[in-house]
Amino acid sequence: MSKKLYIYILCLLSTLVVSCSGGGDDIGPTPSPTPTPTPVPTSEGVFILNEGNLNAGNSSLSYYIPANKSVKNGIFSSTNSRKLGDTAQSMVLYKGTLWIAVENSGIIWAIDAETYKVKGQIVAKDHIMDDPRYIHFLSDTKAYVTDLFAPLITIINPSTYQIIGTIPTGQAAMFGFASTEQMVQYGKYVFTNCWSYSNKILVIDTTEDKVVKEIELSTWQPKSMVLDANGKIWVITDGGYSFGEDRFSDNVPHLYKINASNFEIESDQILDTDEANVQLALNGNKTTLYILNNDIFRMSINESQVPVFPFITAPVDSNGKRHLLYGLSVNPKNDEIYVADAIDYSQSGVCYRYTSDGELLDKFRVGINPNMFVFQ
């Protein structure tokens, strides 16, 4: 594709987004361009977050340099002489600082993305932010933090490392969970998926720090969410779980497309029965959707159905057992695909790096249960 045509399509897509956003009829004013600041790249490495095992305190941080295919594991603990914590859930890079939410430790670390040294931390206080899951930056002085159990979204001031407020989500706990999970922003609205034992997407008005709308899905446990170039939010549910005797719902994921401008569900399609995690990712220009659902699937955001056959197939061990793929990200600069393989949830995980065409470029060992990639 020529650069000129590429830019044209981008402009066209931008027009469509504005057009769509203006089409809403019951959700207030047209969103202004997203205020989310763009992270400043500092180098060309990839951070990999290794969740570890629950209650084992073995979360870790790895760093991979694609140029020379080198990987450094345990960079947080080796740099800072302390443990990262228990069940590191997510991270986000914001203006040279990597923010890491460590759920079961009730802490958010802020580390320098170049030196990996801790710059600050925010800890749970008075049962606020006990189980932080994801962080979404609104500005230098304001970010939202979701939580696995509490019916609250915590508002933090990243510049002072302080908790400055909360947003009640109004979600009744089911089995003790009132979770909120990932976040995407469209104009003044932040959308968050209530993953654990829920079927809701919440819409938060960031000017009021208030939940203004609930979108109810027809299936359980929305796990991952992305906002595409058309202004559509794609949500994948995991359908519950089945671990031996422990079951919740039917364990069949669905993929939803939601119009971010009017909050309406435009499509709902059934996917394959889930054996591990489900995740969504977009390419750099947000026009191609990648779906982790046992294997990796790929589709244009303008297509209506996830293909039946995978784009990248999960490895299979010598006993014929499919590896448990756990994380999926796409490098927005070159559309290279990164897949995290938890293997069996107990041993050191493996990461795979593919070209945008699905050709394997590299694979490397990291920590236990790698779940997320952040690109510098």
Add this chain to the structure above:
Amino acid sequence: MKKLLLLLLGAVVLLSCKEDKEEEMGLPPVIHLEENRYYVEVGASQLISPTYENTDNSTLYVWTRDGKQVGHEPTYTFKVSTAGTYYLKVTASNRFGSASADIKMEVMEAERDPEEGAYIPESTTDFSWEFPTTEINLAEGRTYKVKAYFIRNDNEATYTWTMNGTTVSPAATRAEKPVEYVLSGLSRGDYELALTMQNETKSHTQVFQVHVCPPEGTYKRGTSASSQAMVNKIYEYMPAPGHQVNGYRIVGDFGPDGMTMKQACDSVYAHFQRQWMVSLGAQGGYLIAGFDHSVENSGGDYDLCIKGNPYSYQNEPGIIWVSQDENGDGLPNDTWFELAGSEYNTDNEILEYAVTYYKPIEEKRPIYWVDNQGNHGVVPHMDYWNPHPSYWQDWVEGKQKTYFGSYLKNYVTYSGGVSDEPAFEWGYADQSGTDYFNGKIGNSGYYKISNAKTWDGKDASLQYIDFVKVQTAQAAYTNNLGDVSTEVYYISDFHLEK
């Protein structure tokens, strides 16, 4: 002007040529699928009906299933007899090209009706009745109700009670008087109580050995430095059928098939030592444990600890019973007193409840039950919980087994794949009541002997107890959590816990 006309003429010719070319070129078919993944059951038909563009009577359709041609129509009805994953491909072709689409079919085993295949005993005209026990031990000064359960086919019989051969309750039909007798005001000694049923053609008599024992306290056993907080013996382990008995392997290996009652009791004791779970199965299932000393009634404070595994959404209440060794023989063959919980004397509880389970005659089939309230149901066989061929206890002889006790109504719900099994306020094992908390021995239920009731609802005012019985209180199951079955991990004397 001439140039302009020539240009216009040229344009018309070009347009005309272009239209001809398009008509000649035409367009290949386009296929739209409403879904490209289907979940169907074995033997069920699923119509796949795509919509098409650019098709007409000359369009060729080809359907393949895993590479083999199976159809040539615009639609295809999928139906197979074996579970598994199948891939369909539909191809539509015309002279301008073709299009194809893939469809994934997940075929699952059909879910059977959970009650299908249960063994339901044939009705009979034979007379029958049942009793919780025929040997009665009670301390002097106490009362005791003897009651007949599940009286069947008595043909308007009369019932007469005699004590040592003397009529103490004259002949009466069931319509006139319940078939029960209250032992009261008996002095110490042995008695023979008899119940005789008489109708036009038959007569049956059941004899009860009654032992009126020395008063409470005679056989009380004090504590010593070596007394054990945890129960020191399991006397009976008689779970009702359930998915967490026979072959269930969640924590520890309970034991091999073909176990005896004694082996099962020893296994329960070993589980308690490790604080591992044992299940009491469905309604009525129970275990009886005893202490190496008498557990004091503190007079209103907690006296007993019973650990379970309740969660906010999963409460499986068990009714707690206590007894004293009234005859001093060291065995739990004495009068049982129910520890009243929050639902005692409310519509949520049925006293003098009995339920009979029938041994299935096929493997992996549900177990049918009837109760003395006129209800019936099944304990389903849930293969994903426990694939063992039978949930019937190996050490239960005969083809049926009746459990006697009390019953709690359930408020269990299951909707959209989600179960909720709510707790009552207090007073029951294995539920998150106000008396289940992080206390002296951690998360446990804590219970009071002062709540013990006599059969007629009066305070039993027991000074101490020697034995404890825990019994599953509810009859319910949900698709994802299985049957409601009280679980017990540990039973101990609260006062001896450090």
